[in-house]
Amino acid sequence: MPNIFLFVLNHPKKVLFCIALVTYLFALSIVNLKYDFTIEQLFAKDKEETEVYFEFQKDFSREDNVFLLVHQIPDKVSDGFIDSLIQITNTLDNSPYFIEIISLADIYNDSNKKGDGYISRLLNIVSTDSTLGSIWLKLRDDYNTFQKRSKVIDFIKNTTTGFDWEWTYSGIPVVRNTYVEYMIKDNIKFIPPVALILVLSLAFLFRHWLYVILPLFTVIITACWILGIMSITGKGLNVMTYMVPTLLFIIGVSDSIHLLSRLNIYLRRNLDMKESLELSMKDMGVALFLTSLTTAIGFLALLYSSISIVQEFGVFIASGVFLAYVLTLTFIPSVLILLKDKIHINVHNRDNTRIMFLKKVSNVVNEKPKQIALASIFLTLILSTGTLYVSTGSSLLSDLHPNSGLYIDLKNVEKWFGGILPMEIIISRNDSVNIAMHDSLVMSHVQEFQEYVSSLFPHTNWISLQKVLKQVLYEISPQSEFPPDQETLDQLYILTQGQTENLINFEETKIRISGMLPDLSSEVLDSIEDSLEFFADSHFPPWLSINVTGTMPVALKTNNYLIVDLFSGFGLAFIFISLVMGLLFLSVRIGLISMLPNLIPIIFAADI
Template identity: 25%
Template sequence: MKTEKLRFQIIGYVLSAILALIFFRGVVMTLIVTLPPFVGVLWTIGMLGFTNERLNSLSMVIMPIILTMIGFTNAAHIVFQFRRELIIGLGRKEAMTVSMQKLGLPCMLSALTTAAGFASLTVAESNMISDFGRDCAVGTLITFFAVILLLPLLGLLPIPLKVQMESHSIKINSSSWQKFILILIRFVIKNAKWVVSISVVLTIFFGWLTSNLKPDMHLLNQLPDESESGEALKQADKSLGGIQAIRIVTEWESDNDNPIPIIRKIEEIVEQEKLLSRPLSVRGVLDSLPGFGKDLSLRMPLLKKAPQDLINTLYRPDINKAVVITRIQDLGVAQYTPVYERLERKLEELSKSNPGYKFGLAGGAVGWGRYVHRMLNDMALSLAAASIIILVMISIAFRSLRIGLISMIPNLFPLLACAAVLAFFKMPLSLEIVCAFTICLGIAADDAIHFLSRYLSEKKNGLDVNHALEISFIRVGQVLIATTVVLLCGLGSVLFSSLPMYRAFTSVACATLSTALIADLIILPALLKLFDKK
């Protein structure tokens, strides 16, 4: 797994670097836009290490991806603006100053909004999720400072920059690409009512489908395809009823009690559950020993001749304790959560009818299953809280509740669309998918803030709604397209991984990023045209 992870990281970075070279038209510009986010990730890991914070698996794997994507997006906006200022004839210092004046505040707003969204994860009951949210929130702010501090310095280094100086580069309607963009945005503006109506209906429909989405997790998804471990797990499920054990612990007060009849009742409870394997207990061991009569307690002396290390796992008369062991298959956490609830309910009834006996469920499968189920629910609820926090932050940042509400649909649409597809095909909401949603919510909010900032800036300059949307679409749209393509190619290489977990994460992340681009470039302008009348 470590080798494959490193291999796909290298492939992803190489593909991203090649595309960045194409979009930014030079090695120097590519380094200017990619180096600050990379340094921001290093600063974050170093800062967390300096404060003796131990990074969990989510923070180690997912957090660097999130911070790199967010930092790269903000850096790309500044570098594209820097190139435009150089093209019109400004010197490096003046061009960088103007770029930071125009985009410094939007980048700060996007960083604060995204950090606040991640901070909402800290209220989760699961330590893994709360620590992950805290690390990402801190890392987002550190990466923002890395971009703001380092990018201007790199841009002012005395290194030759390849910048095309042709006059057609700054004309809105000269190039074929810009003509296509103008045709698209004018179509959106002209049909804003239809675009908004369709997007609202789809968002509501996707939200309804998403309500059927169930959290789940499979052990097999964390193992490579056709690996020895995966094949062993499948064979164990088929032949042994699974490898994950559930222990039903029985304790009694009196030394004179005979626990065998009670153990038999527990076995009957287990046998009623079709998803559990055949129970193993001391009663079964006694039943297999030679003897006459149905009273198994008469065979108790024979247990002394059996290996005590094996018997002690099932029966400890010295401490009045016995254990019934059953196993579960890798059918998913969601399948067994109701089973655990029924077992506990029946054991509670058994305890009431047999005073002096106590029962409890134990075993890694029970604890892990409940922990994962709670963790997934925490992340799903925190994701909803993050959406509300982003709404509040955008409303405060732009001093307009109307603008905040307008941004809600573009931010939620990609998440609900991909979640609806999962629900439609009855795919579970696993941990890696929720992580992908968390990443993409931050990116979608970041893109929306940059578009809104440019749009409101153009309106302050005296342009009407239509012209402000056209300029914003051209200036911000090309950056969003470039960054999305680079991120998709960087992530897309992981689609060929042998780990189902990595493939699921990547496919959902790529689909959500693509849908977020459509939402920010089509739905958001249509909403602004329809509802922003000031």
Template identity: 25%
Template sequence: MFDKKSSLYGFGLAGLISLILIFLQPKVVFDYDFEQFFPQNDEDLIFYQNFRETFENDNDYLLIALGREEGVFDSAFLAEAMTVQNQFEELEFSEEIVSLLTLEEPIINAFGIRYTRILNWDSEDKLARSKEKLNDHPQYSENLISKDHKFLLLMLKNQQMISKEDGDQLNQEVKNILSKSNISEYYTAGKIKAQGEFVDLLQEEFAFFLSISIVLILVLLYLIFRTWWGVVLPLVVLLFGIGWTIAIILLTGKALDVMSVMQPTILLVIGLSAMVHYLTLYLQKLRQGLSKNEAIQKTFKSLFLAVFLTCLTTALGFSTLYFTSAVSLKLFGIYTALGVMIMFLAVILITPGLLYLFSPLRVVESKGFKEFWQRALRGSLLWTLSHKALIVAGFGVISILSIIAATDLKINGYLLDNLPREHELVQEFEFFDQEFGGSKPLEIFIQAGDSAESLLELDVLRELDKLEQFVQEKYQAGAVISPLSLVKILNQAQNAGNIKAFAFPSQGQFQRMQPYINQALEQPDYQLISSDRKQGRMSSRTADIGSLKSDAINKEFFEFIETEINPDFLEVRLTGTSNLIDKSHRTISQQMAKGLGVAIILVGLIAGFLFRSWRISFMILLPNLIPLLWMCGVMWLLDIDLKLTTAVIFTVAFGIAVDDSIHFMTKLQSELKLGKSMLYAIKRTYFETGKAIILTTIILVSGFAILTLSDFGVTFYSGLLISLALVFAVLADLMLLPVLLLSMQKVWKEKRKG
């Protein structure tokens, strides 16, 4: 199978595949759509999709704060702000601007209803009256103007469901207008800004990690093999593998997203691990006196099954992400699993041919280097066999403590969860949380109950009033916009604009405003109520407090609805993108546990089939479950929460960590088939695979540790936790696994007799 002729044919096939992919010209496309993390086919998602068809998408806006240290109540500043707003309104994808600069309030008198400007700077007297009017107004203070009056808020409502490209254009045009204005202090936050900056950062990180991974590989290969071919040959194979994978991803129409940042590093270190196993054994065969042809054939025949199984189990680990409900994670799992198998194909097709074409310059291992490994492995094995009880006890105690820690892990995530809290983009969003009631949309669906014909009935409005008070108190929300707020505005209008009248009306006041309701419904900038007046929305903004706190408040919300709101008059349902994001952290974390369970079962079945024993299968799984438990302990110690960006790591870590156990057990099985005793077989396996296992672990840990340089949360935590899990795995494989195997001597003897 791996003779010279077939190997060169494989090399030629690899070249043909490359030419076909180049001819097809895959186009590199980057994208970031956080809605791809929403749980698909979820009833809350389906409900929200229907909701926004009736009303609007709750996050299609850009928040723009215009500020002045001395305060915004200055005629020149307000005139400049008005000029800026007018320019925003003329932009192609800008639909509407909501701000105090143009908002008007109704005044009802004997002649009917008229509208006056809320903020008027035509004269100093009018400006002073406006300032007095806006002081602590519940509808505007800390909503459209900061409490200290240093910033005005402009809410630019962009085109609904705007595309990434159009959003980038609009965001850039807003930036240009602000930079050319005479307003020196300004902040912006919103979906189009976050999406655009995420993709820019994504492109930078993709290029950075691809290049730094290649540099790392060159350094590690040189340190391991100390020859030009030991550096160039693996690098060529790995570049073919990563190139094929990215090309196929792009040709299938998949854009590179936030999860894709990790793929080059993952595939390169996995491929390099396989190459190190092959080349280490190949050099060992040459040192034993075999010819190049014999060494190549024996090496690839000997390791083919082990390398295939390690790639397969790693791919299975990634593919279980398909069982999550988030599109982004599904695609990441499937494409990374495909990439792992493509990398295996590249190694098998290209490596033998290159070895036949390029003979190594030298194969003599440094005597000191060889003696170091012999002493280290011999000392490690002797210590392990002499301290079996201590090892079992140590692993047991740490694992129990880790299980206890795991029960205390919290599921908690944030809107900009992939960025560190000190990042500039996060800081801008937090500015709006502090000054304007929040940057995170809060959306509640409301509907008239069976005993009501309309949301604009007094009994229904009383229920809405209770709901609004709860929302403002518990969610610490800013101004609440709902049919009730419209009624409060009309009540204020009936009282000559008196702020104190912005309150729930009496029955008489409510009756008097009836002739003006239809006219008022045409004025709001929000679609508040359906045409039949039976369905509506209650909208606000809140700070990004994290899904853990949000879940606790939501629980109180549901209890409040159940006990305090009369369903005969008002039906209520929490909805919106923020609710879906919070839910996705919880849902995906739970689904990760199921996916991990599937991965463990599949690996157990493969091991059971390979070794024909469920007890041996358990022995393989146990050393690879321990790193996952210890990783929980580390997360607890470092106060790392479970979320979208960390839950995925467990499945990935298990799929990679199990590779060393398979290499160890495959070699052990071949030794036992030769009739050697268990102790001698473990010794031979330990000495022959120990070096490769340690080297591949160093490579993998180095590769994943690079990811901690990332600004993306998912990338950083993947690098940190997977690196630690791999270290824990090599300790379990070289310390605990031999001890467990020695306890299985009777099983092996029975199998041999059978």
């Protein structure tokens, strides 16, 4: 390593040229950086829930592609209002974006009452107080990506802006895009104050503009290289890796501070710049490497996660930490060597209030080590009791600020229409039994089950094959009970096949019960799933079974997996870093003690 340091100091222009060339090539590749904010990336790999969800999508269709446009309804619904509504739906229908559009116009259209449109009469088209209506839009799969959804949302808003009906735009596609936009905006807002704090801190520590610029350029180049690597490897930015540049901005600057602080020590001894840099690099090279190694191990522990984008996040951060280390020992010394004759390094007198304060603290620590250790242990034990009350439960909206527009809109839609978060219940028939899924026996069990589901969520309209057949039977013969005889059921099934093709799979071995729910916590959802499974086990024959899936259940279960993975990863990182420190100091005791300054703040944070 000393030979490498000497090469850097003897050939600064070559080193800077190589850094500039690599940076230029990576910067070119950033232009092709992809953005992929699909929610499926957050689903845990090789987990039963994830496999069931994707199997559901293959058997039926996506359930996360529904827009809900809420609008006011006049006190007296006039033909003019219906004509305007038809105009809006026709404009939306003539676009290439949607598979299906359902609105109040379908209910008022007499043609729907003569054969089709049964599902439109089962949906919550009107709010509970009859003051609001809704338009349901089913997005085509080709347009269900972040960039394309943005265009679709703009198209919807442009189409409806001409009608002053106090619109609320909701649905999973809106939630996805708005959530990502919030994250990107927050990340952008976060960078300027972080940069300002770094600039002020560096200026306060070193009192020289060069010592401020060089660390900042180091982390900027590091971020550029990492983004270039993302682009070249085809990974791109997602809901996790978009935070990588900002985190590197914070983590990567520490190496520069350590190196420049050590450099100032030698400069105060009146050594020239080259000799001071050589000694500083020799002193700090191994120490900074070990610091980078332990930091990287902490992030590489995320490889234990079952979520691929969390693994990628850990790898890219760990790589960035080492790139920042390399650039600290190459870029900064090279620039300082080239500027040593042109810029006078103003070494600030360190005999000031700050240094005096730190010396006093150091003296207290040296004089009273036992008291300080006992006080630390006592505070840690007291505060650790708070960790017993840390909740691991979450909901899909728990990360949103209650005053954010998205949160307010979603809560309003929950109040008006029961919710927009999809949950699917799949009822499957065992292959060993040759009974049609629209058989009267199956329909009887499904009706009983659906009544139980409706009792759990009274404000949610559950759509299923059984409910459509029951609705058609009611419109034909209001006095008839469901299920009717098998011959009538067969006729109803044939009559509604055009409308129920997404409610039963192609092999006709599974049917779905679809509902839009309010935001639920993971604990509540687990309890509901247990009650549904218990009801099915106690009321269904052995050849019928259920699976609960959908965007909300899978996302919440993924959150539970993530928590377990992070705790496990933390444990692994703790063990590996302790081993590294133990090998470094040839003492297991020192290795464990060195971890306490990191462990105690975590306990404090958990208590807060």
